[in-house]
Amino acid sequence: DDAGVNAHEGNPASMSKINIEEENVLEEDTSGEDLLQNDPYSLHLNNELSPSIFLAVSSKPPKLEKLNFFWTTLGTLQFVKPLPQNENNSVIKERTNLLDKNSYAELRTLPEESPEFDWDKLHIKSQILENVKIKSKLGNSGKPGLQGELLTIAFNYHDIYFPEENFENIDDIQFVYCVHAINHVIKARLKVLHHNSKLSKRSEVSEEFRDQGLVRPKVLILLPFKESANRVVKLLSYILLGEKENVMNKKRFIDEYTGCEIIMPEKNPKPPDYQLLFSGNTDDNFRIGLTVTKKCLKLYADFYSSDIIIASPLGLRMLIGAENEKNRDFDFLSSIELLIMDQAHVFVMQNWEHVIHIIKHMHLQPKDSHGTDLSRVRMWSLNGWSKYYMQSLVFSSHPIPEITALFTMFFNYGGKVTVMNPIKAGSICQVAVHAPQVFHEVSTNSVLSAVDDRFEAFVSDILPQFKDPSMKHTLIFIPSYFDFVRLRNYFKKQEMKFVHICEYTQEKKITRARSKIFHGKTQFLLYTERFHFYRRIKLRGLRHIIFYQPPTNPGFYSEICNFLHDFKKGKANQEDSDIDRSINVIYTKYDIIQIASVVGSERATKMLASEKSVHMFMSD
Numbered sequence: 001d002d003a004g005v006n007a008h009e010g011n012p013a014s015m016s017k018i019n020i021e022e023e024n025v026l027e028e029d030t031s032g033e034d035l036l037q038n039d040p041y042s043l044h045l046n047n048e049l050s051p052s053i054f055l056a057v058s059s060k061p062p063k064l065e066k067l068n069f070f071w072t073t074l075g076t077l078q079f080v081k082p083l084p085q086n087e088n089n090s091v092i093k094e095r096t097n098l099l100d101k102n103s104y105a106e107l108r109t110l111p112e113e114s115p116e117f118d119w120d121k122l123h124i125k126s127q128i129l130e131n132v133k134i135k136s137k138l139g140n141s142g143k144p145g146l147q148g149e150l151l152t153i154a155f156n157y158h159d160i161y162f163p164e165e166n167f168e169n170i171d172d173i174q175f176v177y178c179v180h181a182i183n184h185v186i187k188a189r190l191k192v193l194h195h196n197s198k199l200s201k202r203s204e205v206s207e208e209f210r211d212q213g214l215v216r217p218k219v220l221i222l223l224p225f226k227e228s229a230n231r232v233v234k235l236l237s238y239i240l241l242g243e244k245e246n247v248m249n250k251k252r253f254i255d256e257y258t259g260c261e262i263i264m265p266e267k268n269p270k271p272p273d274y275q276l277l278f279s280g281n282t283d284d285n286f287r288i289g290l291t292v293t294k295k296c297l298k299l300y301a302d303f304y305s306s307d308i309i310i311a312s313p314l315g316l317r318m319l320i321g322a323e324n325e326k327n328r329d330f331d332f333l334s335s336i337e338l339l340i341m342d343q344a345h346v347f348v349m350q351n352w353e354h355v356i357h358i359i360k361h362m363h364l365q366p367k368d369s370h371g372t373d374l375s376r377v378r379m380w381s382l383n384g385w386s387k388y389y390m391q392s393l394v395f396s397s398h399p400i401p402e403i404t405a406l407f408t409m410f411f412n413y414g415g416k417v418t419v420m421n422p423i424k425a426g427s428i429c430q431v432a433v434h435a436p437q438v439f440h441e442v443s444t445n446s447v448l449s450a451v452d453d454r455f456e457a458f459v460s461d462i463l464p465q466f467k468d469p470s471m472k473h474t475l476i477f478i479p480s481y482f483d484f485v486r487l488r489n490y491f492k493k494q495e496m497k498f499v500h501i502c503e504y505t506q507e508k509k510i511t512r513a514r515s516k517i518f519h520g521k522t523q524f525l526l527y528t529e530r531f532h533f534y535r536r537i538k539l540r541g542l543r544h545i546i547f548y549q550p551p552t553n554p555g556f557y558s559e560i561c562n563f564l565h566d567f568k569k570g571k572a573n574q575e576d577s578d579i580d581r582s583i584n585v586i587y588t589k590y591d592i593i594q595i596a597s598v599v600g601s602e603r604a605t606k607m608l609a610s611e612k613s614v615h616m617f618m619s620d
Contacts (some may be wrong), residue, residue, distance in 0.1 A: 010596035011188050039123040041187045043106065043335070044157040044388060044414055048380050056082035057388050057413050071113045074149050074419050076509025079110045079158070081415030082544070108414055113154050116157055117148040122155045123180070125186045127294065128436035129243045132179050135235075138199045139170070150176040155183075159416035161391045161407045163399040165343065169277045169404040177340045177393050178235040178620060181219045185292045185307040188218055195376075202491035205375040213381050214366050217289070220336045222316075222355070224346035226278025229288065229310050230257040232342075236290070237297050248298040254290075257281055273555070274536045277346070278431045284350055287311035287319060303332040304370050306546060315355035321360050331366040337608070338391050342402050345396040350403050358407065388413045398554055399593045422601035431619045433565050435581040439595070441613040442588050450588045455486060458548060458586060466544060467496075472520045473543040477560055479529040479552050487526055487548070498524035503531045510537075517541055532556060539563050547585040 004239040032501060038132035049057070056063040063085050069077040084107070111121075117138050124132055137147055144152065146169055154176060188211075195209045223229050230253075237247055247253075260281045264267065264270055270278075287508055289306030309316075314367055321328035339362075341347070347355050363386040366372075374382070380389060392410045398402055410416065428437065441463065444453040466474050478484040484502055491498045499513035499522050514521040518541030525539070529551055542563050551557050564581045587609055588596055600615070607615050 002529070006222070009162045022587055032091075038236045039187070040156050040182065041123065042109070043108065044391075045378070047103050047105040048383075049388060050084070050386065051591055052084035053082055053413055054103065054385070055085040055106065060083065063253075067110070069110060069113075071149050072259060073144065073146050073161075075421040076419070077110070077520060077582055078418045078420050079415060080418070081107060081109075082413055105413065106212070108156060108158075110158065110415070110417065111147070111152050112150075114144065117144040122151060122183075124155075124183050125190075126330070127552060128182060128239055131239050134242075135175060135238060135290045136179075145172075147172045148174055149297050151179065153417050154180045154391075154393060156389050157412070158531055159365070159407070159410055159412045159423070160210070161394045161403070161416070161418045162420070163396045163403070164419060165345075165395045165397050167273065167491065170343075173395050174235055174342065175532060177221070178232060178239055180393075181221065181308060181338060181340065182236055182239045182292065185218060187305070188337075189292065190213070192376075193577055205573060206372075207379075210376060210378045211338070212372075212376055212378065213388040214377055214387065215304055215332055215335050215370050217306050217309050217332050217336065218302060218339070219338045220333070220362075221308065221340045221342070222313060222344075222347070223310060224284060224312060224343050224350065225278075225281065226257045226283045226286050226312075227441055228343060229312075230280065230287060232310060233257075233288075233290070235284045240292060240297055241295065244295075247302045248296060267470045270536050271559070273525070284312045286317070287315035303329075306332075309436050313350060313358060314598065316358050317340055317354040319355060322445060324337065329367060329599070330361040330364065331370060333362045334364055334366045335386060336362055337386075337419045341392070341394045343396070344394055345398060345400055345553070348400055348402055355406070359409075359561075363390070368483055392416075400546055400552055401590070404593065423596050424602075426596070426598045426600040426603070427554040427558045428599050428617060428619075430555075431561045431583075432558075433562055433577070433581065434473045434619055435561070435564055435583050437561070437583040437585065437617045437619070439585045439587060439599075439607065439615045439617075441615075443613070444590070447590050450590050454586060454588060455483075458487075459490065462546060462584060469523070471544060473517060474546065475517070475525050475527055475539065475542050475544070475563070476524060476546045476559070477527055477529065477532075477549045477551065477556075480549065481530060482529050484526060489525070491524065496524065498505070498526060500526035501531055502526075502528040503534060505531070514539065522549060529553070543580075545584070546584045547562070547583075550585060550587050550591050550594035552594065554594065557598045 025263070030129070051379075063083045064080050064084040066079070067079045069079060069321055071077060114121075119129065119133070119138075130414055137145065150160065150162070150173065191211045195211050199205060199209060203290070221232060223232060223331075233253065237245055241247075260283060262278050262282060264275055264278075269275075287300060288310050290308040290310065291301040291303040291305055292307045307550075319328075320330045320333075335596070341355075344355075363382065363384070380386070381521060388411045390410070391414065392407070394403060394407055399456065406513045407416070407418070427518060440457070442450070442454050442457040444450040465471070474486065480485065481502065486502055499516050501510055501513050514537075517525040517539070533553065540563070545560060545564065547557070547560075551560070561583055564583075585598075592608060595607065598604075598608070
């Protein structure tokens with residue numbers, strides 16, 4: 001059962017209903033086509049890049065200009081936009097060549113922050129505007145807040161990286177990108193239908209009617225779990241249809257995307273953020289196509305008949321396949337104009353390689369025509385320039401190097417906005433245990449050599465301090481699974497007393513490892529961050545903690561450190577309670593993002609600038 005690609009749901013009557021709805025759209029809206037000319041949608045997609053802008057975005061590295069802004073709710077923003085170049089790579093000012101008949105795309109500046117929110121500036125289509133206002137927190141006017149500021153930037157077709165998502169603002173974020181996605185799709189469809197009407201009275205197709213991509217799907221929304229998809233589909237449905245839901249294949253969707261919930265333990269309850277993240281259906285293998293019409297949302301549409309594709313990284317990765325696999329399919333990614341990655345921090349824990357694999361297969365030349373009329377395809381799409389027009393909206397709970405690196409690789413000529421608020425305190429402030437926290441900087445020259453340099457520093461400088469039998473109950477926390485395998489093999493080769501827990505460890509071995517470290521029957525416990533992300537168990541009997549690398553999730557730093565409070569809980573005698581406890585962290589200059597999340601931005605900057613390689617902090 002392939003959810004989307006080969007599934008043609010609905011009978012002929014249903015399909016004719018969709019065609020009728022599209023004709024209704026045509027009758028009601030073609031008269032308003034001219035109103036779209038000053039719409040950011042038209043400004044962004046209608047024209048080709050000038051040679052100077054193309055040179056700026058296609059250079060390696062791209063020629064960019066960085067500007068800083070401050071908005072009331074979002075805070076510190078870095079706006080990066082192309083710096084137009086001529087063939088000699090010197091900066092030029094864009095100007096119109098009177099002899100050139102081409103109308104080129106123009107670079108847009110970041111919109112000015114406004115104290116009052118104005119819906120009219122967003123150019124939201126009238127058919128959804130009332131639904132949007134009802135669902136929003138903004139009403140008819142008022143202060144923009146998070147919703148208003150994100151809408152203002154997104155609707156101007158700038159990329160956005162917002163690394164401050166949490167369970168208090170996720171509803172606002174999902175509202176913003178769902179409104180933008182539906183609005184984008186409606187405008188694209190109206191333009192095609194409007195041109196269809198005009199062409200029905202003509203014999204030839206002129207350049208002005210180039211209005212689409214090589215394939216139909218325009219929006220890709222990547223989400224971590226089926227529960228996330230369930231929430232987003234409900235929101236898309238309301239924005240499009242309001243209370244009068246007409247959703248095809250809704251029952252099948254409810255059956256497949258709800259239920260199967262994890263039962264949370266009442267005794268020793270999981271942390272609140274864990275319970276919220278893993279509520280609902282946590283299946284991470286899914287993909288579904290959505291077709292949007294005026295009064296109907298069709299779920300389980302064939303991908304090549306879909307406007308929006310919603311998928312998990314794993315679900316899409318399995319369809320894309322590997323190089324030598326048969327029945328691979330990724331043509332549907334060739335004309336994506338809007339990429340949304342929500343809760344991207346979860347993708348890093350699931351398997352970031354899936355995300356990279358998807359991005360590598362976007363905007364490639366399709367292997368088949370898929371019934372596309374090439375005379376209607378935009379020239380920039382035929383030229384292979386689609387990646388320069390795609391807008392990306394990326395949301396995560398905290399800054400992560402992998403996500404930051406990917407975001408910098410996106411090429412949107414409209415520029416990109418990164419929310420870059422300094423971290424004032426860091427998760428170190430939540431450490432309640434009284435123990436020295438020692439940060440060891442490892443000198444290294446590159447990201448690649450950092451892996452080996454970290455390992456050498458660990459085995460030669462850090463590990464020998466913990467080999468004495470008196471240093472039992474030591475946890476080694478390892479963010480990377482590859483580092484975990486390397487350390488496990490090293491410990492085996494050295495015949496050291498240790499146990500290990502990773503995401504692939506069997507349940508009985510987990511129980512045995514926890515018992516051994518608790519009772520001091522082993523020296524070390526190797527423990528992966530990915531296991532902790534999925535299970536969030538409480539470890540007891542620990543005296544010493546070594547972070548082989550700062551955790552990807554800064555909240556895990558304080559959570560793991562506070563395990564030292566539970567040393568032989570209920571059995572501690574005076575001798576045990578006086579035993580020294582320690583926390584050690586190994587880091588390189590390439591871990592600046594994680595270090596800042598732990599100790600705060602100001603401290604992290606000072607640590608990296610210092611000539612000292614060891615820094616100690618003490619909790620009050």
